[in-house]
Amino acid sequence: MNFDQKICNLLIKIPKGKVSTYKYLAEALNCKAYRAVGNALNKNKSPEKYPCFKIINSSGFVGQYKNGQKTKIRLLKKEGIHIKNNKINLGKYLYKFK
DNA sequence: CCGTTGACTCTTT
DNA sequence: AAAAGAGCCAACG
Numbered sequence: 645m646n647f648d649q650k651i652c653n654l655l656i657k658i659p660k661g662k663v664s665t666y667k668y669l670a671e672a673l674n675c676k677a678y679r680a681v682g683n684a685l686n687k688n689k690s691p692e693k694y695p696c697f698k699i700i701n702s703s704g705f706v707g708q709y710k711n712g713q714k715t716k717i718r719l720l721k722k723e724g725i726h727i728k729n730n731k732i733n734l735g736k737y738l739y740k741f742k
Numbered sequence: 743c744c745g746t747t748g749a750c751t752c753t754t755t
Numbered sequence: 756a757a758a759a760g761a762g763c764c765a766a767c768g
Contacts, residue, residue: 647765666750670764677764682749684765701750708749716749 647673648684654741655694661724662739663732665702672741686710698723704734 645653654672658664666681673681685696688710697719701707706727709716717727725737 670750675764676751676762678750678762679748680750680764680766683747684749686749687766696749699749703751710749713749 647680648688651681651684652694655696658695658698658739663698663700663720663725663737664739665700667702668740669699700732704731706730706732
């Protein structure tokens with residue numbers, strides 16, 4: 645299984661209206677490749693298929709997105725997530741892989 | 743094959 | 756509190 649595929653596999657597990665962080669994603673892969681995770685998402689072949697826009701920084705900031713930060717935010721809002729100042733309320737929306 | 747880069751995070755000034 | 760340094764791993768040239 646490719647790195648990307650593992651990531652996608654985890655992405656589809658995120659419930660609607662929730663988000664996760666690069667960190668938790670990496671941990672779910674059993675490593676600390678925080679950056680590699682973002683890298684994989686960036687080069688993801690099917691960004692429309694998988695909710696890669698649900699992945700944010702551990703600090704709660706929305707972070708970057710291939711198609712632009714604005715798009716990411718818009719998509720997140722569509723999921724019912726309230727964003728203020730490019731920040732997300734982690735306590736409310738964070739989904740942790742178990 | 744080695745060095746650089748990146749949608750990152752943690753620790754130390 | 757804010758900024759800088761260190762660590763991390765996959766992908767690309």
